[in-house]
Amino acid sequence: MQNRVFVMNKHGKALMPCKPRKARILLRDSKAKVLKKEPFTIQLLYGSTGYKQDISIGIDSGQRHIGLAVTSQDKVLFQGEVELRQDVKNLIDTRRIYRRSRRNRKTRYRKARFLNRIAKKKDNWLSPSVASKVNHNINWIKRLLSVLPKADLHIEVGKFDMQKMKNPAINGEGYQQGDLYGYQTVKQFVLARDNYTCQVCKKKGGKLKIHHIIYRSLGGTNTVNNLITVCSNCHTTKNHQTGILAKWCKDKKKVNKSYKGATFMNILRRRLYAAFPQAKFQYGAWTTLQRADLDLTKSHYNDAVAISSIRKIKAKPTSIMMFKQFRKKKRSLHEATARKGRKIPNVTSKRNAKNTRCAKGFWLNDYVKIKDSNKKGYISGFSQSSCYIKDIFGNYLTTSDRYKQVALSKLDRLSHYNNWSKQEINENMYQMN
Structure with missing residues (x-):
């Protein structure tokens, strides 16, 4: 399907x-x-x-990926995943360096400006990197709502509740879920913090468990700083006593990592509440239970299927629609550091000369196929009569082991795209990447 x-x-x-x-x-x-x-x-x-017919939309919101799903009458009609840009902050930092360097070179008097300060901006102001991700979450939800007839909207707004981290004893009208919800909230927090990776053997995926660094029998607590993620191979009785797990816990008594992702989800949650007041919201703790009841593997699109409130699946696509944004222009006026392949920075070339958008009928981000093969990808850059081709995961597609470039004469254009790359892939290919 x-x-x-x-x-x-x-x-x-x-x-x-x-x-x-x-x-x-x-x-x-x-x-x-x-x-x-x-x-x-x-x-x-x-x-x-x-x-x-009745239709439900499931959205697994996030700062790196957005899971999308459309379900109706025990059938999954559409499932996809959007990869968000993570380079906005670095690009803005680079632009700031160029601007300050230019102002230092040209030391003419500049009149002070006071109306462009962040403190003077409107209350809803967000930093550009955060605003980019928040707007993409909202815009993709609006895209699905615009092409579906009166769909019920279900959104996940985080893997865990930050308020639960501050007060583990919270209850009442805010939750009404009992002890199980509290356990799942802490568990999902630890799994998300550790990026679903075993902290001992560094393997990702498989059966993951939550382990106490300091055992409760020795005075350890159930706080998140005393919990780590381990896989079932490392979490054994022998490793508990004298194995690698016991040695790891002896060397590292607590885990302190950045909660930047959780902070972003708090910002996003408030914006989603305001943008879609008719939606039904939930946390990832319940998504995990719903996904387990449907016997689905862990992925962003499967999370979206579970979030859509479907209770039984009779038909489900075997492919996933992947979306990824493509940046087509290099906006810097000059180079501060030499690019790969150059010994000195290219400071004489004009902006347009460094932004080759098309060559011999092909354009940036065109979806092409290499002749006499099944390799399909997107043009990411030109080099005279050849180009670079990447798949939706960012891997280079080549015709030889020596060069990354592919001659334009060996390509067939399948479709023309602008700033978004779109590709329907098999679930097996998704799991491999």
Whole structure:
């Protein structure tokens, strides 16, 4: 089963998604036209009855990835994942260096300005790196709502509750979930903090357990600083007593890591509350239980399926729609450091000369296929009559073991994209990456 295609009627109102085969037939017979590419949506050119069913949207919000899912009547109609940009802060820092260096070189008097201070900006101001991620979370939810008829919206706003970390005894109307919710909240906090990686053998995935660094029998507590993530291979009776686990806990008595991700989710949660007051919100502690009941593996798109409140799955796509934003321009006026392949910085080249957007009919971010092979990817840069090609995961696709470049004459263009890369991949390929 493949992901469904979103459909709009000729008046611009959303209809039920259809199968890809039906969409191809409608486009072939000129009964529909392509309306959007992210997500792929067609618009009918003739009248339709507009029969609709109950639909639910599941959103696994986050600072690195967004899980998307659309379910209806025990069926998963669409599942996907959006990878957000993580380079905004570094790019802004680089721009700041260029600006200050330029001002130091040109020492003319600059009149003081007081209206561009952060403290004078509006109350809803966010730093550009945070604002970028928050806006993408909100915009992708709006994209799904715009192509679906009156869907119920379910959003996960964090893996754990920060308020629970401050007061483990909190209860009442805020939770009404009992002791199990508290246990799952702390557990999800530790798993997210350790990036779902065993802290002893550094292996990711598999069966993970929560281990006390200082045993409770020796006065240890259930606080997050006394808990670590370990895999089932390391979490054995022998390792508890004299093995590698006991040695690791002896060397490291507590775990202190940045809670930057949790802070971002607190910011995002408030923005989502304001943007979608009609949505149903939940924490990752309950998502874990729902995903276990559905017998789904851990992933962002499977989390979104569980969040959508589906109780039983009769049909589910075997592929995932992956979205990733592509940056097409290098905006710096000059280079502060030499690029790879150059001994000195290229300070004489103009901005446009360093931004080759097209060559011989191919454009940046075009979806291409290497002839006489099954390799498909996106053009990430040009080098005279050749180019660099990457897949949706950022891996280079080449024709030889020696060079990363691929000649443009060996390519066939499959589709033209602008700033978003989109690719439908198999679940096995997703797990490998």
